[in-house]
Structures are given as structure tokens and as C-alpha cells.
Amino acid sequence: MQPPTIDDIRAAAARIDGAVVKTPMLISRTLSQLTGAEVWLKFENLQFTAAYKERGALNKLLSLDDxxxxxxxxxxxxxNHAQAVAYHGRRLGIPVTIVMPTNTPLVKVMQTEEHGATVILEGERSDDAYAKARSLEAERKLVFVHPFDDPAIIAGTGTVALEMIAAAPGLDILCVPIGGGGLISGMAIAARAVDPKIEMVGVxxxxxxxxxxxxxGGHGAIGGDTLAEGIAVKEPGQLTRxxxxxxxxxxxxxxxxDLERAVALLVAIEKSVVEGAGAAGLAALLAHPQRFAGKRVGVVLCGGNIDTHLLANxxxxxxxxxxxxxRLRIEAQDRPGALAAITAQFHDCGVNIIETNHHRIFTRLPAKDTVIEVECEARDAQAIDGLVAKLEGVGFHVDRASLD
Incomplete structure (x- = not known):
């Protein structure tokens, strides 16, 4: 396979024009102040299927003969690739079959089926589903649409960079998530052809x-539960690498x-829901601020499909x-009035109690003592710090739970 050229990417842009969203490219003044870079965001999470994958999938489907x-x-x-292929396949009248692992969340299966695709569940791993799809490709003489290692897919994704550079000329860096590598490959070809000085940074x-x-040539361990499951790829593409x-x-x-922080910041500051993989570019600015300090940086928010329960967490x-x-663990004597004495401190400090639990049995304290666990919320961190100081000042021992 030969990589696509800038002409292929421009042809893809013309081919898919009007069928995918030319998503907004906006400067974020708040995130710029926070990171020390001039941050421009490309909202690919606003595509109809909420991800950039539509660009490559549509370009591939339009390149097929009758x-x-x-x-x-x-x-x-x-x-996201499944929904992109299914959605545009139905639009174009092309029969679509999608193979998914058996542990795929039901909502994703249903969404893909709602786009008109036939869904087959196979194996517990993505490798199992991939092997089944290649088997059915040969058996049924279907056309396989690879999620990233295909010149037509890569050319379609390169259109993101063309739009970003047109909207914000003079960018120093494009910061792009990497899974299989299709998105950054297409964007790198396009960006470097239009502006050879632009720097491509993958995440x-x-x-x-x-x-x-x-x-x-690294040897980093691969595996684990990541918020960025959309880029959790064990074997990247051959062409893309x-x-x-x-x-x-x-x-x-x-x-x-930093992935979690990026997702939360985009909700709080930009009022935009972005999945873990989609927020990886911003996470890089948070994790490596010195790498981007003083630069004009284009960040691709490449997808917005995140489970609502996970987003809440x-x-x-x-x-x-x-x-x-x-969450505060407060040691106290197990006697009438102890809880009232504690809650009085919360009231005085303006801290709201969300939930309380008493622990009398599973504790190393004397039998006459108890641990009162209190989950609470305040207007800022200083209010809770003040509460802890006040509780300890009147004789309570306080431990504070941590996520880290």
C-alpha cells in the first residue's frame, strides 16, 4: 500500500463535502490561560455519529465501484468506526456487516443496528472479532473497511487538518490522539504539505x-483499563507507522x-462532551505543559461517545x-451528641453533608469509640481544609480519603 498524497486528501475533501459536518474550530481562551499555550479546538465530537471516523469511512465507501x-x-x-460505516453505508444503499466482540456494551450494538447494519458478535477480544470479519470477507466476498490502515481511510481523515489550517492559519503544532494511527497519518500528510513548518505531535x-x-523503539508495557478505550490499540497499523x-x-x-481532567475541563469550560480518546490531545497539554508553552496549538477533539455513567464518575x-x-473519616466517642458536635462544625464552615456512615465493628478503635465517615461538598477546597482544621481543633482525629 502506498500512502495517500495531498491531492488524494483534497479529492477526499471534495468527495465528502456536504455529507459530513465541517465542525467548528474555535480558540479556547480559558484553556489557553490554563495551559500557557494558545489552544484551538476542533470539535469533531459534533459529527452526526459524534466522531471524526465518518470522514475516512465515507471516503472509502465513495471510492468503491458499483x-x-x-x-x-x-x-x-x-x-466509532462501526457507527460511521453503518451510517454512511445506509445513506449510500450499501449493505453493511459489523463484527463486534461479545462483551460490547448493548447500547453500542443497538446504535449500530439502528444505522441499518447487521451486527455479528464474536469472541471476547477485538482480535477475535477482527479474525471473524476477515473470514466472512473471504467467505461472502465482502469488501473489508479497515478502521485505520487503508489509504482511502487515511485520506479522509486528512481533511480534518485542511479545515483546521484554513480556520486558524499559522498554527505551530497539531496535537492528535493516536490509536491505530489513521487520524494523525492523514493529518500529518495534509498539514506538512500545506505548511511544512507545522509540527505534528501524537498522543x-x-x-x-x-x-x-x-x-x-520503546518497550513500554501495554494493557489495562483506560478511559481512552478508543485509542487503546495493541497493534498499530503498518502503513500508519x-x-x-x-x-x-x-x-x-x-x-x-490527565485524561479524566481533560474530559472534565471540556465539560466545565467548553460545555462539550468528549470521550477519553477524544480528550487525549488536551490531556497532553495538561501533562506536558512545557512542550507547548507559548505555541499556537490545534487540538482535535476526535470523538464524544462516552457512557453517561462513566462521564458522571x-x-x-x-x-x-x-x-x-x-470523604472524611472522623474518630469520635460513641455517645449521644457526638454526631451533633461534628455536624455543627460542618454548619459553621458552610460545608454540605452528602452522606454519613457509622463504623463501630470493623475498626481498630476501642469498643467505646466509632468512626463516622462523612462525604461532603463545599464551594472550594479551602472550605474543606478549614473544616478539617476546625474539627481537629476541637479534639477530633480526621483522615481524608484520596484518589491518588
């Missing part, structure tokens, strides 16, 4: 340094804490890290 369209296509994905979750390992090795200057790793955990929510 005979290939008639045979139908097949893809292996449990995420991976620290738990999945797959591309960094193969491109930079060659492009990245040539055109991407740096691959940064971001820890889970991330937002609450961020409040804990910011010090606005705390």
Missing part, C-alpha cells in the same frame, strides 16, 4: 504506548489522571481532585 457496493462491506469495530494513553514502542515515523516529531504519553472524581468533594 460491483463492490453491490457485494456489501464488512468491518470489525466496537466503537497515546500511558497504558497503551503501542505506536511509541514501534516508532521510537511508516507515515508517523517520517512526519510526526513526537509521541507523548498521558496518564489516566469522571466529573465527580474531578470534583474530589479539585478539593470540592471530600
Amino acid at each position: 460491483e463492490e457496493r453491490g457485494r456489501g462491506v464488512i468491518a470489525s469495530s466496537a466503537g 497515546e494513553a500511558a497504558l497503551y504506548p503501542s505506536m511509541k514502542n514501534v516508532v521510537e 511508516a507515515i508517523i515515523a517520517e512526519l510526526v516529531s513526537d509521541i507523548l504519553l498521558v496518564p489516566e489522571r 469522571v466529573l465527580v472524581r474531578d470534583l474530589v481532585r479539585c478539593g470540592r468533594i471530600a
Whole structure:
């Protein structure tokens, strides 16, 4: 396979024009102040299926001839690629089959089926689903639509960079999440052709340094539960790794804490829901501020498909890290009035009690004592710090739970 050229990417832009959203590209003054860089955000989470994947999928489908369209296509994905292929396949009248692992959340299966695709569940791992899809490709003579290692897919993703540079000329850096490498490969080809001075910086979750390992010769351990499951790829593409090795200057790793913080900041500041993988670019600015200080940086928010329960957990955990929510373990004598004496301190400090629990049995304290566990919320971290000081000042011993 040969990588696409800038002409291929411009042709893809013309081909998909009007069928995908030309998403906003906006400066974030608040995030710029926070990170020390001039931060421009590309809101690809505002695509119809909430991810940039539509660009590559549509370009691939439009590149098929009538005979290939008639045979139908097949893809292996449990995420954004599945919905992109299914949605545009239905629009174009192309039969679509998607193979997903058996443990794929039901909501993702249903969303893909609602776009008109036939969903087949196979195996517990993405590798199992991929093997099944390739088997069905040969058996049923279907066209396989790879999520990233395909020139047409890469050309489609490159259109993101064309739009970013047109909206904000003179960017110093494009900061792009890396999973299989399709997005940053297409963007790097486009950006470097239009502006050779622009720097491409890739971002991976620290738990999945797959591309960094193969491109930079690292040996980072791969695996674990990451918020950025959309870029949690164990084996990156062959074509994409060659492009990245040539055109991407740096691959940064971001820890889970910064991924969570980035998701929470985008909700709080930009009022925009972004999944963990989609927020990885901003997470890189938080984790490596010196790398971007004083630069004009374009960040791709590449997807917004995050489970609502998971999003709620991330937002609450961020409040804990910011010090606005705390869990205090307060040691006290187990006698009438002890709880009232404690709650009086909360009242005086203006701290709201969310939940309380008494622990009398499973504790190392004397039998006449108890541990009162209080989950509380305040207007800021200083209020809770003041509460702890006041409780200890009147004789209570206080331990504070931590996420880190």
C-alpha cells in the first residue's frame, strides 16, 4: 500500500463535502490561560455519529465501484468506526456487516443496528472479532473497511487538518490522539504539505504506548483499563507507522489522571462532551505543559461517545481532585451528641453533608469509640481544609480519603 498524497486528501475533501459536518474550530481562551499555550479546538465530537471516523469511512465507501457496493462491506469495530460505516453505508444503499466482540456494551450494538447494519458478535477480544470479519470477507466476498490502515481511510481523515489550517492559519503544532494511527497519518500528510513548518505531535494513553514502542523503539508495557478505550490499540497499523515515523516529531504519553481532567475541563469550560480518546490531545497539554508553552496549538477533539455513567464518575472524581468533594473519616466517642458536635462544625464552615456512615465493628478503635465517615461538598477546597482544621481543633482525629 502506498500512502495517500495531498491531492488524494483534497479529492477526499471534495468527495465528502456536504455529507459530513465541517465542525467548528474555535480558540479556547480559558484553556489557553490554563495551559500557557494558545489552544484551538476542533470539535469533531459534533459529527452526526459524534466522531471524526465518518470522514475516512465515507471516503472509502465513495471510492468503491458499483460491483463492490453491490457485494456489501464488512468491518470489525466496537466503537466509532462501526457507527460511521453503518451510517454512511445506509445513506449510500450499501449493505453493511459489523463484527463486534461479545462483551460490547448493548447500547453500542443497538446504535449500530439502528444505522441499518447487521451486527455479528464474536469472541471476547477485538482480535477475535477482527479474525471473524476477515473470514466472512473471504467467505461472502465482502469488501473489508479497515478502521485505520487503508489509504482511502487515511485520506479522509486528512481533511480534518485542511479545515483546521484554513480556520486558524499559522498554527505551530497539531496535537492528535493516536490509536491505530489513521487520524494523525492523514493529518500529518495534509498539514506538512500545506505548511511544512507545522509540527505534528501524537498522543497515546500511558497504558497503551503501542505506536511509541514501534516508532521510537520503546518497550513500554501495554494493557489495562483506560478511559481512552478508543485509542487503546495493541497493534498499530503498518502503513500508519511508516507515515508517523517520517512526519510526526513526537509521541507523548498521558496518564489516566490527565485524561479524566481533560474530559472534565471540556465539560466545565467548553460545555462539550468528549470521550477519553477524544480528550487525549488536551490531556497532553495538561501533562506536558512545557512542550507547548507559548505555541499556537490545534487540538482535535476526535470523538464524544462516552457512557453517561462513566462521564458522571469522571466529573465527580474531578470534583474530589479539585478539593470540592471530600470523604472524611472522623474518630469520635460513641455517645449521644457526638454526631451533633461534628455536624455543627460542618454548619459553621458552610460545608454540605452528602452522606454519613457509622463504623463501630470493623475498626481498630476501642469498643467505646466509632468512626463516622462523612462525604461532603463545599464551594472550594479551602472550605474543606478549614473544616478539617476546625474539627481537629476541637479534639477530633480526621483522615481524608484520596484518589491518588
